[in-house]
Amino acid sequence: MSDGLPVGEGRPGATSAVVVGAGLAGLTAATGLAAHGIEVTVLEARDRVGGRTHGLRVGPDAWVDAGAAYLGDRHTELLALISELGLKTTPTTMQGASRFALGAEQATRDGRFPPLNAVALGDLFELLDELATAVRPEAPWLTPDAARLDTLTAADWADQHLTHPDARLFFPLFLGEMMAADPAEVSVLHLAFYLRSGGGLRYLNAFEGGAQQDRIAGGAHQACDLLADRLGSRVRLGEPVLTVHQDQDGVTVGTPGGEYRADLAVLALPPLLADAVDHRPALPVRRATGRTARGCAVKVNLVYPAPLWRDHGLSGWSVNAEGPLLSTVDDSPAEGGVGVLTGFVTGAEAHRYAALTPAEQRSAAVGQAARLFPMLPEPIGFRLTDWVNEQYSRGCYAALLGPGDWSALGPTLTTPHHRVHWAGTETSTEYFGLMEGAIRSGHRVVAEILARR
Structure with missing residues (x-):
């Protein structure tokens, strides 16, 4: 090749790796590589691990998911990880009637239709x-x-x-x-x-029997916390990666705090972030195009003394034609203590809502919840997670592939760039955008690397 670097196939086996990103994909890859004797360093831009899983404390011993939360029986790799880590699942509560505001009048109906x-x-x-x-x-x-x-x-x-x-x-x-x-x-x-x-x-x-059937008791963030605990000091927080430079002998990953040298790198980043890194040699095909968009989601957690809507025969589920809360669901912790009504602000509404002041955001969400569920008092807690503008996610649930993106990006979605391998839920053709997809991408990268040892 004109850049003088060896192609991925046939290169010497790796004994060290830098993994960029400490979400489920990156930590799955890192722990898998470490288990096979590869020296691993994980670089994470945030001051926490977890990526697009994120737990918020809403009571002394109660947590709620500010990011990815739900899973179903087909999410076999996630369920295996949960079992291995000693975590438990709890059903997503959907007992009771639903509320709908899809026109001039509100309606209460059994079920979700x-x-x-x-x-x-x-x-x-x-x-x-x-x-x-x-x-x-x-x-x-x-x-x-x-x-x-x-x-x-x-x-x-x-x-x-x-x-x-x-x-x-x-x-x-x-x-x-x-x-x-x-x-x-x-x-x-x-x-x-x-x-x-x-x-x-x-x-x-679907909730029962579907992809939203269960949650991880105590919060999905625990999976990443426990995986990171296994790696200990090999996980470096507050290290946003700016450069990935390769040569004949290895790869150098640069952050504001210094440089990390290894035989190879795994980039477990959303495509918009991976594309923003300075790659040398340059990527033959970029990881995103001008039509690749951020997942448009703001998640609002309204905390009450208890899930009071249940006392009135309501499930907490609602669907609404006008925002900000286009849907709500009962995400109350299984261990009790508080009730949590989670509101989802998505699509174009997420951009509008994210541009409001914090006071305006609270007023709009609390006011809408009070109209949907008049029996509710003023919430005792209000937590908002703006994934649209989150610097190190660039959207949630996952990147949105726009017109032309699959034609341009799909054929090289998982193809290594010399010593750089790709992970992340957006690189998984199974359960794309879900926690299951992230874990499967981490396993795929481990298998790729081990196959070349």
Whole structure:
């Protein structure tokens, strides 16, 4: 090659590695490599581990998830990790009626199906199922008709296919809940892939028997905390990576605090962050394009003395056409002590809400919760996590691949760049955007590296 560096295949076996990012993907990779005798250093920009899992204390012994939270029975690698670490799961509570504010009047209904035209929503779900079934999850860019599907935005698709006003109303709410996406920012190919990768529309959308069935008791952040404990001083916090420079003999990773030398590097970063690093030699294909967007999510945790809505036969679940809280769910700690109503601000609404002052944010969220659940007193706690503007995530749940992204980025999604390997949930074609996808990407990288020893 013109840069004089050896290609990844056939290079000498690695005895040391720098892992960039201490979320689930990076820590899975780091502990896996360390278990096989590879000397590991983990560099994390934040002052905590966990990445897009983040626990907030809401009581003396009570925690709530400010980031990734839910899992289901198909998330086998995450469940295996939970068991190995001695953690437990708790069911996501969905007993009671739901609240809906989808028009001029609010409604209370059993179950989660909104008070909209059932035929129109059924047709919408059938169309989405058809899209998801047709996609090739292991290589979306090779899906039949991929070029056209990757050109259209989800908003374009809705304009072409959704005629009933109820379907047009519900579609952006559904996309926000599933993907934290604005329909104008995500391609139809990515929408179809995301649904297929996650197990299908019905599995992704379901609590009991679905991808949102359980939470990790005490918070999902504990998994990363315990993995980091195994690595001890090999995890370095407050070390944002600025440069990754390779030569014939190894790789040098630069941070404001110094340089770290190793045989190889694993970058377990969202694509927008990985692309911002100074790579030498330059990447042959960038990790993001101008159409790659941040996942649009702000998570609001409203804390009450107890889950008082349950006393009134309500589950805490709501769906709302107007923000800021486009949906709410009961995330009360299993151990009791307090009640937590979690609100999701997603899509275009997340950008608008994130631009408000803290006082305006609190007033808007608390006021809406009081209208939805009039029996609630003023909350005793208000916690807001703005993932849209989080410096070291660039969005949540995951990056949104826009028009043309799968065609441009997909074929090199996991291809090592000489001594640099890629991890992170956005590199997983299984359960993309979920904790399960992050863990599977970490396992994949370990297998790649060990295969070349």
